[in-house]
Amino acid sequence: MLNIQNLVPDMSESSDDEMETNDNDLQPNKKINKRQTRCWLKKAEFSNVHEAHASIELIWSKHYTNNGESGKKVYYRCKKSKVRGLQCRAGMYLLFNSNSDTVSMYKTEANHDHVEVEEVRGINEDIKRSIEELFNDGITKPKQIIRALQVRDITVPTIIKIKNYLVQYKKKKFGSYIISLGELDDWCGRHMDVPLNENESFVVSYQIIYADEDTEDIEDNDDFNENKFRIFISSVRLLTIASISSHICADATYKLIWQGYPVLIIGTTDLNKVFHPFGLAICTNEKTKDFEFIFRSVQIGMKKINKELLNPTALVADAADAIKNGFQNVFNNEYNHIMCWSHMKTKIDNYVCHIDNKDIAKEIIHDIELLHLSNSTVVFKLATILFFKKWRNNKKPINETIEDFLDYFDNEWIQSHSGWYEGIQLYTPSTNNGLEVTNRVIKADGTFRERHVLSRFLTISSTIVNHWSIERDLSSTNVKVFATESTISLRLWTSSYQWAKTTKEIICIQMVCIKQKWTSFKLFEKSYDVWCLEMMDDLNWKTSKCSCPAFLKDYICKHMVGMAIRLKICKPPAAAKAIPINSKRKRGRPAKAKRALVVQ
DSSP states (O other), X not given: OOOOOTTEEOGGGGGGGSOOOOGGGGOTTXXXXXXXXXXXXXXEEESSHHHHHHTOOTTEEEEEEEEOSSEEXXXXXXXXXXXXXXXXXXXXXXXXXXXXXXXXXXXXXXXXXXXXXXXXXXXXXXXXXXXXXXXXXTOOSHHHHHHHHHHTTOOOOXXXXXXXXXXXXXXXXXXXXXXXHHHHHHHHHHTOSOOSSTTSOEEEEEEEEOTTSOOTTTTOOTTTTSOEEEEEEEOHHHHHHHTTOSEEEEEEEOSSBTTOOOEEEEEEEOTTOOEEEEEEEEESOOSHHHHHHHHHHHHHHHHHTTOOOOOOSEXXXXXXXXXXXXXXXXXXXXXXXXXXXXXXXXXXXXXXXXXXXXXXXXXXXXXXHHHHTOSSHHHHHHHHHHHHHHHHSOSSOOOHHHHHHHHHHHIIIIIIOOOOSGGGSTTSOSSOHHHHXXXXXXXXXXXXXXXXXHHHHHHHHHXXXXXXXXXXXXXXXXXXXXXXXXXXXXXXXXXXXXXXXXXXOOOOOOSOOOXXXXXXXXXXXXXXXXXXXXXXXXXXXXXXXXXXXXXXXXXXXXXXXXHHHHTTSXXXXXXXXXXXXXXXXXXXXXXXXXOTTOOO
16 A cells, blocks of 8 residues: 555545536526535555455445546445435545556545444344244234234334244244154154153154065055154043043044145043043054054053053944054954944935935935934834835835935945944944044144144144143133033023923833834834933932933933923022013004014
8 A cells, every 4th residue: 555645635536526507507596506515535545456445444335436537436335324315424435547556545524424323133032022922822924913013012023024033933943844754753752751740742652664664563564665654642631531431533634734644633522522632643644554553552551651441332433444444453342333424414415416306305314314313223223124115115116316325325324334323322422523623623723724844743733732631631720621421501401491390291101111113114203202211310310311312412301301300309500490571561552564664
Protein backbone atom coordinates (compact mmCIF):
# COMPACT_ATOMS: atom_id res chain seq x y z
CA MET A 1 0.00 0.00 0.00
CA LEU A 2 1.29 3.45 -0.89
CA ASN A 3 1.29 6.59 1.26
CA ILE A 4 -2.10 7.58 2.68
CA GLN A 5 -3.36 11.13 2.28
CA ASN A 6 -5.71 11.79 5.23
CA LEU A 7 -8.39 14.45 5.13
CA VAL A 8 -7.49 15.74 1.70
CA PRO A 9 -10.65 17.05 0.01
CA ASP A 10 -11.04 16.04 -3.59
CA MET A 11 -13.90 18.24 -4.71
CA SER A 12 -13.35 17.34 -8.33
CA GLU A 13 -14.47 13.80 -7.51
CA SER A 14 -17.80 14.94 -6.16
CA SER A 15 -19.30 15.84 -9.51
CA ASP A 16 -21.06 12.48 -9.71
CA ASP A 17 -23.33 13.39 -6.81
CA GLU A 18 -24.04 16.98 -7.83
CA MET A 19 -27.33 18.05 -9.43
CA GLU A 20 -27.04 19.39 -12.96
CA THR A 21 -29.03 22.57 -13.69
CA ASN A 22 -30.34 24.21 -16.87
CA ASP A 23 -32.49 27.16 -17.81
CA ASN A 24 -35.73 25.35 -16.97
CA ASP A 25 -34.54 24.84 -13.40
CA LEU A 26 -34.25 28.63 -12.97
CA GLN A 27 -37.97 29.33 -13.40
CA PRO A 28 -39.01 31.60 -10.52
CA ASN A 29 -42.29 29.79 -9.64
CA LYS A 30 -40.92 26.25 -9.69
CA LYS A 31 -39.47 24.63 -6.59
CA ILE A 32 -35.86 23.60 -7.14
CA ASN A 33 -34.84 20.21 -5.65
CA LYS A 34 -31.14 19.89 -5.06
CA ARG A 35 -29.28 16.80 -4.05
CA GLN A 36 -26.80 17.29 -1.27
CA THR A 37 -23.22 17.43 -2.50
CA ARG A 38 -21.02 14.86 -0.82
CA CYS A 39 -17.40 15.70 -0.14
CA TRP A 40 -15.09 12.80 -0.93
CA LEU A 41 -11.84 12.41 0.94
CA LYS A 42 -8.99 10.23 -0.19
CA LYS A 43 -8.31 7.69 2.53
CA ALA A 44 -5.85 5.21 1.04
CA GLU A 45 -4.01 4.11 -2.05
CA PHE A 46 -3.13 0.51 -2.90
CA SER A 47 -0.52 -0.88 -5.25
CA ASN A 48 -2.83 -3.49 -6.78
CA VAL A 49 -6.42 -4.65 -6.97
CA HIS A 50 -6.05 -7.53 -4.48
CA GLU A 51 -4.91 -5.22 -1.69
CA ALA A 52 -7.82 -2.89 -2.38
CA HIS A 53 -10.44 -5.64 -2.24
CA ALA A 54 -8.91 -7.10 0.92
CA SER A 55 -9.22 -3.75 2.70
CA ILE A 56 -12.98 -3.37 2.13
CA GLU A 57 -14.87 -3.67 5.43
CA LEU A 58 -17.92 -5.92 5.83
CA ILE A 59 -20.17 -2.91 6.36
CA TRP A 60 -19.88 -1.94 2.68
CA SER A 61 -21.90 -3.40 -0.17
CA LYS A 62 -21.27 -2.83 -3.89
CA HIS A 63 -23.75 -0.29 -5.27
CA TYR A 64 -22.92 0.80 -8.85
CA THR A 65 -20.01 1.52 -11.23
CA ASN A 66 -19.03 4.62 -13.25
CA ASN A 67 -16.39 4.90 -15.97
CA GLY A 68 -14.59 8.25 -16.39
CA GLU A 69 -11.41 9.76 -17.77
CA SER A 70 -9.54 9.18 -14.53
CA GLY A 71 -10.55 5.52 -14.44
CA LYS A 72 -13.28 3.17 -13.25
CA LYS A 73 -15.09 4.06 -10.04
CA VAL A 74 -16.83 1.31 -8.05
CA TYR A 75 -19.21 2.83 -5.49
CA TYR A 76 -20.16 1.10 -2.23
CA ARG A 77 -23.15 1.76 0.04
CA CYS A 78 -23.67 1.16 3.75
CA LYS A 79 -25.31 -2.26 4.32
CA LYS A 80 -27.16 -1.02 7.40
CA SER A 81 -29.63 0.84 5.16
CA LYS A 82 -32.22 -0.89 3.01
CA VAL A 83 -31.47 -1.07 -0.71
CA ARG A 84 -34.72 0.62 -1.78
CA GLY A 85 -35.04 2.95 1.22
CA LEU A 86 -33.33 6.09 2.44
CA GLN A 87 -29.59 5.61 2.09
CA CYS A 88 -26.97 6.31 4.72
CA ARG A 89 -24.93 9.50 4.02
CA ALA A 90 -21.68 7.61 4.45
CA GLY A 91 -20.22 6.18 1.27
CA MET A 92 -17.05 4.80 -0.27
CA TYR A 93 -15.65 4.14 -3.73
CA LEU A 94 -12.54 2.63 -5.27
CA LEU A 95 -10.83 4.42 -8.15
CA PHE A 96 -9.00 2.10 -10.52
CA ASN A 97 -6.58 4.57 -12.12
CA SER A 98 -6.47 4.40 -15.89
CA ASN A 99 -2.78 5.38 -16.12
CA SER A 100 -1.41 2.96 -13.48
CA ASP A 101 -2.12 -0.24 -11.52
CA THR A 102 -2.76 1.64 -8.31
CA VAL A 103 -6.20 1.76 -6.68
CA SER A 104 -7.37 4.73 -4.61
CA MET A 105 -9.99 4.58 -1.82
CA TYR A 106 -12.26 7.57 -1.20
CA LYS A 107 -14.81 7.99 1.59
CA THR A 108 -17.35 10.68 2.33
CA GLU A 109 -16.65 13.30 4.93
CA ALA A 110 -20.07 12.64 6.54
CA ASN A 111 -20.36 9.95 9.18
CA HIS A 112 -22.92 7.11 9.25
CA ASP A 113 -26.43 8.43 9.98
CA HIS A 114 -28.48 5.21 9.75
CA VAL A 115 -30.55 4.01 12.71
CA GLU A 116 -28.75 1.22 14.54
CA VAL A 117 -31.25 -1.66 14.46
CA GLU A 118 -30.01 -4.92 15.83
CA GLU A 119 -30.93 -7.63 13.34
CA VAL A 120 -32.89 -10.51 14.87
CA ARG A 121 -32.00 -13.83 13.35
CA GLY A 122 -34.45 -16.73 13.64
CA ILE A 123 -37.43 -16.81 16.00
CA ASN A 124 -37.56 -15.46 19.54
CA GLU A 125 -37.39 -18.13 22.27
CA ASP A 126 -40.78 -17.13 23.73
CA ILE A 127 -42.39 -17.38 20.30
CA LYS A 128 -40.74 -20.78 19.82
CA ARG A 129 -42.35 -22.04 23.02
CA SER A 130 -45.73 -20.74 21.85
CA ILE A 131 -45.33 -22.54 18.50
CA GLU A 132 -44.41 -25.77 20.31
CA GLU A 133 -47.50 -25.50 22.55
CA LEU A 134 -49.73 -24.96 19.53
CA PHE A 135 -48.16 -27.91 17.70
CA ASN A 136 -48.70 -30.21 20.68
CA ASP A 137 -52.34 -29.05 20.87
CA GLY A 138 -52.97 -30.15 17.28
CA ILE A 139 -52.38 -26.84 15.46
CA THR A 140 -49.69 -28.13 13.12
CA LYS A 141 -50.08 -26.11 9.90
CA PRO A 142 -48.04 -22.89 9.45
CA LYS A 143 -51.07 -20.77 8.49
CA GLN A 144 -53.05 -22.09 11.46
CA ILE A 145 -50.13 -21.23 13.75
CA ILE A 146 -49.99 -17.69 12.32
CA ARG A 147 -53.71 -17.16 13.03
CA ALA A 148 -53.33 -18.52 16.56
CA LEU A 149 -50.36 -16.23 17.25
CA GLN A 150 -52.32 -13.24 15.95
CA VAL A 151 -55.20 -14.06 18.31
CA ARG A 152 -52.75 -14.16 21.23
CA ASP A 153 -51.24 -10.78 20.21
CA ILE A 154 -47.82 -12.35 19.67
CA THR A 155 -45.38 -11.04 17.09
CA VAL A 156 -45.79 -13.26 14.05
CA PRO A 157 -42.61 -14.48 12.30
CA THR A 158 -42.56 -14.99 8.56
CA ILE A 159 -44.13 -18.18 7.26
CA ILE A 160 -40.72 -19.36 5.99
CA LYS A 161 -39.26 -19.09 9.50
CA ILE A 162 -42.22 -21.00 10.94
CA LYS A 163 -41.86 -23.78 8.37
CA ASN A 164 -38.13 -24.08 9.04
CA TYR A 165 -38.65 -24.20 12.79
CA LEU A 166 -41.38 -26.86 12.47
CA VAL A 167 -38.92 -29.06 10.57
CA GLN A 168 -36.39 -28.66 13.39
CA TYR A 169 -38.99 -29.27 16.13
CA LYS A 170 -40.39 -32.41 14.46
CA LYS A 171 -36.89 -33.82 14.16
CA LYS A 172 -36.24 -33.02 17.82
CA LYS A 173 -39.54 -34.54 18.99
CA PHE A 174 -39.95 -37.55 16.70
CA GLY A 175 -36.40 -38.26 15.58
CA SER A 176 -35.01 -38.77 12.10
CA TYR A 177 -37.17 -39.46 9.03
CA ILE A 178 -35.16 -42.53 8.04
CA ILE A 179 -34.81 -45.68 10.14
CA SER A 180 -33.17 -48.99 9.24
CA LEU A 181 -34.09 -52.46 10.44
CA GLY A 182 -30.99 -52.42 12.63
CA GLU A 183 -32.02 -49.13 14.26
CA LEU A 184 -35.56 -50.47 14.66
CA ASP A 185 -34.13 -53.54 16.40
CA ASP A 186 -32.12 -51.32 18.75
CA TRP A 187 -35.16 -49.12 19.51
CA CYS A 188 -37.30 -52.14 20.42
CA GLY A 189 -34.52 -53.64 22.53
CA ARG A 190 -34.21 -50.44 24.58
CA HIS A 191 -37.96 -50.43 25.34
CA MET A 192 -38.43 -54.11 26.26
CA ASP A 193 -38.16 -53.77 30.06
CA VAL A 194 -41.44 -53.74 32.03
CA PRO A 195 -41.65 -50.25 33.65
CA LEU A 196 -42.63 -49.63 37.28
CA ASN A 197 -45.15 -47.02 36.15
CA GLU A 198 -48.30 -48.89 35.07
CA ASN A 199 -49.15 -46.20 32.52
CA GLU A 200 -45.77 -46.13 30.77
CA SER A 201 -45.71 -47.88 27.40
CA PHE A 202 -43.20 -50.59 26.53
CA VAL A 203 -42.52 -53.10 23.76
CA VAL A 204 -44.14 -56.39 24.80
CA SER A 205 -42.78 -58.37 21.86
CA TYR A 206 -41.21 -57.77 18.45
CA GLN A 207 -39.84 -59.62 15.44
CA ILE A 208 -37.29 -58.35 12.91
CA ILE A 209 -36.99 -60.66 9.90
CA TYR A 210 -34.34 -59.99 7.24
CA ALA A 211 -34.80 -61.14 3.66
CA ASP A 212 -31.65 -63.26 3.67
CA GLU A 213 -32.29 -64.72 7.12
CA ASP A 214 -33.25 -68.33 7.79
CA THR A 215 -36.81 -68.16 9.16
CA GLU A 216 -37.43 -71.82 9.90
CA ASP A 217 -37.81 -71.17 13.62
CA ILE A 218 -40.34 -68.42 13.05
CA GLU A 219 -42.24 -70.43 10.46
CA ASP A 220 -42.85 -67.35 8.37
CA ASN A 221 -43.45 -68.37 4.78
CA ASP A 222 -45.48 -65.33 3.69
CA ASP A 223 -43.77 -62.79 1.45
CA PHE A 224 -40.60 -64.83 1.06
CA ASN A 225 -37.36 -62.87 0.53
CA GLU A 226 -38.74 -59.64 2.00
CA ASN A 227 -37.71 -57.68 5.07
CA LYS A 228 -40.44 -57.82 7.72
CA PHE A 229 -41.00 -56.51 11.21
CA ARG A 230 -43.72 -56.83 13.85
CA ILE A 231 -43.95 -54.71 17.02
CA PHE A 232 -46.55 -54.83 19.81
CA ILE A 233 -46.67 -51.92 22.29
CA SER A 234 -48.76 -51.90 25.47
CA SER A 235 -48.68 -50.95 29.18
CA VAL A 236 -49.10 -52.83 32.44
CA ARG A 237 -52.54 -51.29 33.06
CA LEU A 238 -53.87 -52.23 29.62
CA LEU A 239 -52.59 -55.79 29.99
CA THR A 240 -54.26 -56.01 33.42
CA ILE A 241 -57.59 -55.13 31.80
CA ALA A 242 -56.93 -57.78 29.16
CA SER A 243 -56.50 -60.42 31.88
CA ILE A 244 -60.17 -60.10 32.96
CA SER A 245 -61.68 -60.10 29.46
CA SER A 246 -63.71 -62.95 27.96
CA HIS A 247 -63.76 -61.89 24.30
CA ILE A 248 -61.40 -60.13 21.90
CA CYS A 249 -62.11 -57.51 19.22
CA ALA A 250 -59.57 -57.23 16.40
CA ASP A 251 -59.16 -55.03 13.33
CA ALA A 252 -56.59 -53.15 11.26
CA THR A 253 -56.43 -49.48 10.26
CA TYR A 254 -54.50 -47.75 7.46
CA LYS A 255 -53.49 -44.24 6.40
CA LEU A 256 -51.36 -43.63 9.51
CA ILE A 257 -47.90 -44.43 8.15
CA TRP A 258 -46.51 -43.15 4.84
CA GLN A 259 -44.96 -46.49 3.93
CA GLY A 260 -48.44 -48.09 4.05
CA TYR A 261 -47.85 -50.42 6.99
CA PRO A 262 -51.08 -51.37 8.80
CA VAL A 263 -51.65 -50.64 12.48
CA LEU A 264 -53.33 -53.61 14.20
CA ILE A 265 -55.43 -53.01 17.31
CA ILE A 266 -57.03 -55.58 19.60
CA GLY A 267 -59.07 -55.08 22.74
CA THR A 268 -62.32 -55.95 24.48
CA THR A 269 -65.56 -54.30 25.61
CA ASP A 270 -67.10 -54.05 29.06
CA LEU A 271 -70.77 -54.36 30.03
CA ASN A 272 -71.30 -50.70 29.12
CA LYS A 273 -70.10 -51.52 25.57
CA VAL A 274 -67.02 -49.29 26.04
CA PHE A 275 -63.97 -50.46 24.10
CA HIS A 276 -60.73 -51.03 26.04
CA PRO A 277 -57.60 -51.63 23.91
CA PHE A 278 -54.94 -54.16 24.89
CA GLY A 279 -52.25 -52.41 22.88
CA LEU A 280 -51.14 -51.41 19.42
CA ALA A 281 -49.15 -53.38 16.84
CA ILE A 282 -47.24 -52.17 13.77
CA CYS A 283 -46.58 -54.82 11.12
CA THR A 284 -45.48 -54.93 7.52
CA ASN A 285 -48.69 -56.74 6.55
CA GLU A 286 -52.00 -58.02 7.94
CA LYS A 287 -51.78 -61.71 7.13
CA THR A 288 -52.26 -64.74 9.37
CA LYS A 289 -48.72 -64.55 10.81
CA ASP A 290 -49.20 -60.90 11.73
CA PHE A 291 -52.41 -61.50 13.68
CA GLU A 292 -50.92 -64.64 15.20
CA PHE A 293 -48.02 -62.46 16.41
CA ILE A 294 -50.29 -59.89 18.08
CA PHE A 295 -52.44 -62.55 19.83
CA ARG A 296 -49.30 -64.35 21.01
CA SER A 297 -47.84 -61.04 22.20
CA VAL A 298 -50.80 -60.62 24.56
CA GLN A 299 -50.04 -64.03 26.07
CA ILE A 300 -46.38 -62.99 26.45
CA GLY A 301 -47.59 -59.83 28.20
CA MET A 302 -49.68 -61.91 30.62
CA LYS A 303 -46.54 -63.82 31.61
CA LYS A 304 -44.53 -60.62 32.06
CA ILE A 305 -47.07 -59.15 34.53
CA ASN A 306 -47.64 -62.52 36.26
CA LYS A 307 -51.25 -63.02 35.13
CA GLU A 308 -52.98 -66.15 33.89
CA LEU A 309 -53.02 -66.74 30.15
CA LEU A 310 -56.09 -65.59 28.26
CA ASN A 311 -58.78 -68.10 27.38
CA PRO A 312 -61.24 -66.06 25.26
CA THR A 313 -64.59 -67.55 24.29
CA ALA A 314 -65.37 -65.21 21.38
CA LEU A 315 -63.64 -63.26 18.60
CA VAL A 316 -65.34 -60.13 17.23
CA ALA A 317 -63.99 -59.28 13.77
CA ASP A 318 -64.92 -58.94 10.13
CA ALA A 319 -64.85 -61.78 7.59
CA ALA A 320 -61.06 -61.71 7.15
CA ASP A 321 -59.68 -65.25 7.34
CA ALA A 322 -56.30 -63.93 8.51
CA ILE A 323 -57.76 -62.79 11.85
CA LYS A 324 -59.64 -66.05 12.39
CA ASN A 325 -56.69 -68.28 11.48
CA GLY A 326 -54.27 -66.28 13.61
CA PHE A 327 -56.69 -66.53 16.55
CA GLN A 328 -57.02 -70.30 16.14
CA ASN A 329 -53.25 -70.80 16.00
CA VAL A 330 -52.80 -69.12 19.40
CA PHE A 331 -56.00 -70.04 21.28
CA ASN A 332 -56.73 -73.69 20.61
CA ASN A 333 -59.96 -73.72 22.63
CA GLU A 334 -63.43 -73.61 21.11
CA TYR A 335 -64.76 -70.13 20.51
CA ASN A 336 -67.53 -68.21 18.74
CA HIS A 337 -66.51 -66.12 15.75
CA ILE A 338 -68.82 -63.12 15.98
CA MET A 339 -69.12 -61.47 12.61
CA CYS A 340 -69.43 -57.69 12.82
CA TRP A 341 -73.06 -56.89 11.99
CA SER A 342 -72.15 -53.50 10.51
CA HIS A 343 -69.75 -55.06 7.99
CA MET A 344 -72.22 -57.82 7.17
CA LYS A 345 -75.14 -55.39 6.72
CA THR A 346 -73.06 -53.25 4.36
CA LYS A 347 -72.21 -56.27 2.21
CA ILE A 348 -75.87 -57.35 2.12
CA ASP A 349 -77.09 -53.87 1.13
CA ASN A 350 -74.57 -53.72 -1.70
CA TYR A 351 -75.71 -57.10 -3.06
CA VAL A 352 -79.47 -56.87 -2.54
CA CYS A 353 -79.67 -53.74 -4.72
CA HIS A 354 -79.23 -56.01 -7.77
CA ILE A 355 -82.70 -57.49 -7.22
CA ASP A 356 -85.10 -56.14 -9.83
CA ASN A 357 -88.14 -55.83 -7.57
CA LYS A 358 -87.36 -53.18 -4.95
CA ASP A 359 -90.32 -54.15 -2.74
CA ILE A 360 -89.07 -57.74 -2.54
CA ALA A 361 -85.54 -56.49 -1.81
CA LYS A 362 -86.88 -54.36 1.03
CA GLU A 363 -88.82 -57.31 2.48
CA ILE A 364 -85.74 -59.56 2.30
CA ILE A 365 -83.71 -56.98 4.23
CA HIS A 366 -86.48 -56.84 6.84
CA ASP A 367 -86.42 -60.63 7.23
CA ILE A 368 -82.61 -60.66 7.58
CA GLU A 369 -82.86 -58.03 10.33
CA LEU A 370 -85.31 -60.33 12.15
CA LEU A 371 -82.80 -63.18 11.82
CA HIS A 372 -80.20 -60.88 13.35
CA LEU A 373 -82.38 -60.57 16.48
CA SER A 374 -82.38 -64.32 17.15
CA ASN A 375 -81.70 -64.80 20.88
CA SER A 376 -80.01 -68.22 20.62
CA THR A 377 -78.25 -70.51 18.18
CA VAL A 378 -81.18 -72.94 18.12
CA VAL A 379 -83.62 -70.17 17.25
CA PHE A 380 -81.30 -68.82 14.54
CA LYS A 381 -80.91 -72.20 12.82
CA LEU A 382 -84.66 -72.83 12.83
CA ALA A 383 -85.44 -69.29 11.63
CA THR A 384 -82.90 -69.66 8.81
CA ILE A 385 -84.66 -72.79 7.56
CA LEU A 386 -87.98 -70.95 7.61
CA PHE A 387 -86.39 -67.97 5.81
CA PHE A 388 -85.27 -70.09 2.83
CA LYS A 389 -88.56 -71.99 2.93
CA LYS A 390 -90.41 -68.69 2.56
CA TRP A 391 -88.39 -67.44 -0.42
CA ARG A 392 -87.52 -70.65 -2.26
CA ASN A 393 -90.67 -72.71 -1.77
CA ASN A 394 -92.89 -69.79 -2.53
CA LYS A 395 -95.71 -70.56 -4.94
CA LYS A 396 -94.93 -67.37 -6.80
CA PRO A 397 -92.14 -67.76 -9.37
CA ILE A 398 -88.92 -65.96 -8.40
CA ASN A 399 -86.65 -64.36 -10.93
CA GLU A 400 -82.96 -65.00 -11.40
CA THR A 401 -81.77 -61.99 -9.37
CA ILE A 402 -83.56 -63.21 -6.24
CA GLU A 403 -82.17 -66.72 -6.68
CA ASP A 404 -78.65 -65.32 -7.09
CA PHE A 405 -78.98 -63.33 -3.88
CA LEU A 406 -80.30 -66.33 -1.93
CA ASP A 407 -77.35 -68.44 -3.14
CA TYR A 408 -74.92 -65.69 -2.14
CA PHE A 409 -76.58 -65.27 1.26
CA ASP A 410 -76.54 -69.01 1.93
CA ASN A 411 -72.91 -69.57 0.92
CA GLU A 412 -71.40 -66.44 2.45
CA TRP A 413 -73.48 -65.69 5.55
CA ILE A 414 -74.96 -69.03 6.57
CA GLN A 415 -72.37 -71.65 5.63
CA SER A 416 -69.16 -69.59 5.97
CA HIS A 417 -69.78 -66.66 8.34
CA SER A 418 -72.92 -67.27 10.38
CA GLY A 419 -71.98 -65.50 13.63
CA TRP A 420 -73.82 -62.24 12.94
CA TYR A 421 -76.95 -62.78 15.11
CA GLU A 422 -77.35 -61.23 18.55
CA GLY A 423 -77.82 -64.40 20.59
CA ILE A 424 -74.63 -66.19 19.56
CA GLN A 425 -73.07 -65.19 22.91
CA LEU A 426 -74.55 -62.97 25.62
CA TYR A 427 -72.66 -59.93 26.93
CA THR A 428 -70.66 -59.77 23.70
CA PRO A 429 -71.11 -56.98 21.13
CA SER A 430 -72.44 -57.84 17.69
CA THR A 431 -70.47 -55.01 16.05
CA ASN A 432 -66.90 -53.76 16.09
CA ASN A 433 -67.99 -50.12 16.31
CA GLY A 434 -66.05 -49.49 19.52
CA LEU A 435 -62.79 -50.45 17.85
CA GLU A 436 -63.67 -48.50 14.69
CA VAL A 437 -64.23 -45.40 16.83
CA THR A 438 -60.83 -45.95 18.43
CA ASN A 439 -59.26 -46.01 14.96
CA ARG A 440 -60.95 -42.71 14.21
CA VAL A 441 -59.73 -41.20 17.49
CA ILE A 442 -56.16 -42.28 16.68
CA LYS A 443 -56.33 -40.44 13.36
CA ALA A 444 -58.01 -37.35 14.83
CA ASP A 445 -56.16 -36.92 18.15
CA GLY A 446 -53.09 -39.14 17.93
CA THR A 447 -51.77 -38.20 14.50
CA PHE A 448 -53.90 -35.08 13.81
CA ARG A 449 -55.05 -36.52 10.47
CA GLU A 450 -51.49 -36.68 9.15
CA ARG A 451 -49.46 -39.58 7.88
CA HIS A 452 -46.10 -40.11 9.52
CA VAL A 453 -42.99 -41.97 8.58
CA LEU A 454 -42.35 -45.17 10.53
CA SER A 455 -39.54 -43.75 12.66
CA ARG A 456 -41.77 -40.97 13.97
CA PHE A 457 -44.89 -43.10 14.32
CA LEU A 458 -43.02 -45.30 16.83
CA THR A 459 -42.79 -42.32 19.18
CA ILE A 460 -46.40 -41.35 18.47
CA SER A 461 -47.68 -44.90 19.10
CA SER A 462 -45.92 -44.98 22.48
CA THR A 463 -47.64 -41.72 23.38
CA ILE A 464 -51.03 -43.06 22.24
CA VAL A 465 -50.67 -46.19 24.42
CA ASN A 466 -49.64 -43.99 27.35
CA HIS A 467 -52.78 -41.85 26.93
CA TRP A 468 -54.99 -44.96 26.74
CA SER A 469 -53.52 -46.17 30.01
CA ILE A 470 -53.85 -42.82 31.80
CA GLU A 471 -57.53 -42.63 30.78
CA ARG A 472 -58.11 -45.92 32.68
CA ASP A 473 -56.18 -44.88 35.78
CA LEU A 474 -58.55 -44.57 38.77
CA SER A 475 -56.75 -41.39 39.84
CA SER A 476 -57.67 -39.65 36.55
CA THR A 477 -60.46 -37.08 36.50
CA ASN A 478 -62.49 -38.57 33.63
CA VAL A 479 -61.54 -42.18 34.23
CA LYS A 480 -62.82 -44.97 31.95
CA VAL A 481 -63.53 -47.77 34.41
CA PHE A 482 -63.87 -51.32 33.09
CA ALA A 483 -67.55 -51.94 33.92
CA THR A 484 -68.34 -55.42 35.25
CA GLU A 485 -72.09 -54.69 35.35
CA SER A 486 -74.37 -52.55 33.22
CA THR A 487 -74.91 -48.97 34.32
CA ILE A 488 -78.53 -47.84 34.53
CA SER A 489 -78.88 -44.37 33.06
CA LEU A 490 -81.52 -41.87 34.17
CA ARG A 491 -83.28 -42.30 30.84
CA LEU A 492 -83.52 -46.06 31.42
CA TRP A 493 -84.73 -45.53 35.00
CA THR A 494 -87.48 -43.24 33.69
CA SER A 495 -88.64 -45.60 30.92
CA SER A 496 -88.51 -48.56 33.34
CA TYR A 497 -90.60 -46.69 35.90
CA GLN A 498 -93.13 -45.76 33.21
CA TRP A 499 -93.27 -49.41 32.05
CA ALA A 500 -93.71 -50.68 35.62
CA LYS A 501 -96.78 -48.45 36.00
CA THR A 502 -98.50 -49.84 32.89
CA THR A 503 -101.38 -52.30 33.11
CA LYS A 504 -99.93 -54.80 30.66
CA GLU A 505 -100.54 -58.41 31.53
CA ILE A 506 -97.51 -60.19 32.98
CA ILE A 507 -97.53 -63.97 33.40
CA CYS A 508 -95.18 -65.32 36.10
CA ILE A 509 -94.22 -68.99 35.85
CA GLN A 510 -91.57 -71.23 37.39
CA MET A 511 -88.45 -72.36 35.53
CA VAL A 512 -89.91 -74.82 33.06
CA CYS A 513 -89.05 -75.63 29.47
CA ILE A 514 -91.59 -74.45 26.92
CA LYS A 515 -91.32 -75.72 23.36
CA GLN A 516 -92.11 -73.25 20.63
CA LYS A 517 -93.24 -74.62 17.31
CA TRP A 518 -92.97 -72.44 14.22
CA THR A 519 -94.08 -73.77 10.88
CA SER A 520 -93.54 -70.57 8.90
CA PHE A 521 -91.38 -67.49 8.98
CA LYS A 522 -94.49 -65.43 9.70
CA LEU A 523 -95.01 -67.30 12.98
CA PHE A 524 -91.37 -66.66 13.86
CA GLU A 525 -91.90 -62.95 13.20
CA LYS A 526 -95.03 -62.99 15.39
CA SER A 527 -93.03 -64.43 18.29
CA TYR A 528 -91.46 -60.99 18.78
CA ASP A 529 -94.81 -59.76 20.13
CA VAL A 530 -94.13 -61.52 23.45
CA TRP A 531 -90.93 -61.06 25.48
CA CYS A 532 -89.65 -63.66 27.91
CA LEU A 533 -87.89 -62.33 31.04
CA GLU A 534 -85.83 -64.69 33.20
CA MET A 535 -85.71 -62.94 36.60
CA MET A 536 -83.00 -63.75 39.15
CA ASP A 537 -83.17 -63.36 42.94
CA ASP A 538 -82.84 -60.10 44.85
CA LEU A 539 -79.06 -59.78 45.01
CA ASN A 540 -78.38 -60.94 41.46
CA TRP A 541 -81.29 -59.24 39.72
CA LYS A 542 -78.90 -57.41 37.33
CA THR A 543 -77.90 -60.79 35.88
CA SER A 544 -81.47 -61.40 34.69
CA LYS A 545 -82.07 -62.10 31.01
CA CYS A 546 -84.68 -60.90 28.56
CA SER A 547 -85.46 -61.93 24.99
CA CYS A 548 -86.09 -58.39 23.74
CA PRO A 549 -83.67 -56.80 21.22
CA ALA A 550 -82.75 -54.00 23.64
CA PHE A 551 -81.34 -56.49 26.16
CA LEU A 552 -79.42 -58.39 23.49
CA LYS A 553 -77.72 -55.17 22.38
CA ASP A 554 -77.24 -53.33 25.71
CA TYR A 555 -77.30 -56.26 28.23
CA ILE A 556 -80.04 -54.44 30.16
CA CYS A 557 -83.57 -53.29 29.30
CA LYS A 558 -86.61 -51.54 30.75
CA HIS A 559 -88.39 -54.87 31.26
CA MET A 560 -85.67 -56.12 33.60
CA VAL A 561 -85.40 -52.88 35.58
CA GLY A 562 -89.18 -52.33 35.54
CA MET A 563 -89.84 -55.82 36.88
CA ALA A 564 -87.30 -55.21 39.65
CA ILE A 565 -89.22 -52.03 40.52
CA ARG A 566 -92.52 -53.95 40.55
CA LEU A 567 -91.10 -56.65 42.79
CA LYS A 568 -89.63 -53.92 45.04
CA ILE A 569 -86.12 -55.29 44.52
CA CYS A 570 -84.82 -51.83 43.61
CA LYS A 571 -86.08 -48.29 43.95
CA PRO A 572 -85.80 -45.73 41.13
CA PRO A 573 -84.29 -42.31 41.87
CA ALA A 574 -86.61 -39.37 42.41
CA ALA A 575 -85.51 -37.79 39.12
CA ALA A 576 -86.91 -40.82 37.24
CA LYS A 577 -90.39 -40.06 38.59
CA ALA A 578 -90.34 -36.47 37.32
CA ILE A 579 -93.26 -36.40 34.90
CA PRO A 580 -93.99 -33.05 33.20
CA ILE A 581 -97.32 -31.45 34.17
CA ASN A 582 -99.50 -30.58 31.21
CA SER A 583 -100.56 -26.94 30.92
CA LYS A 584 -104.22 -26.07 31.45
CA ARG A 585 -106.24 -25.39 28.29
CA LYS A 586 -107.30 -21.79 27.80
CA ARG A 587 -110.95 -20.94 28.23
CA GLY A 588 -113.14 -20.24 25.25
CA ARG A 589 -113.43 -21.61 21.79
CA PRO A 590 -110.13 -22.53 20.03
CA ALA A 591 -109.08 -20.10 17.31
CA LYS A 592 -109.61 -21.13 13.72
CA ALA A 593 -106.59 -22.28 11.77
CA LYS A 594 -105.33 -19.58 9.43
CA ARG A 595 -104.07 -19.99 5.91
CA ALA A 596 -100.64 -21.45 5.34
CA LEU A 597 -97.59 -19.20 5.03
CA VAL A 598 -99.31 -16.45 7.02
CA VAL A 599 -97.57 -15.12 10.13
CA GLN A 600 -99.79 -16.04 13.08
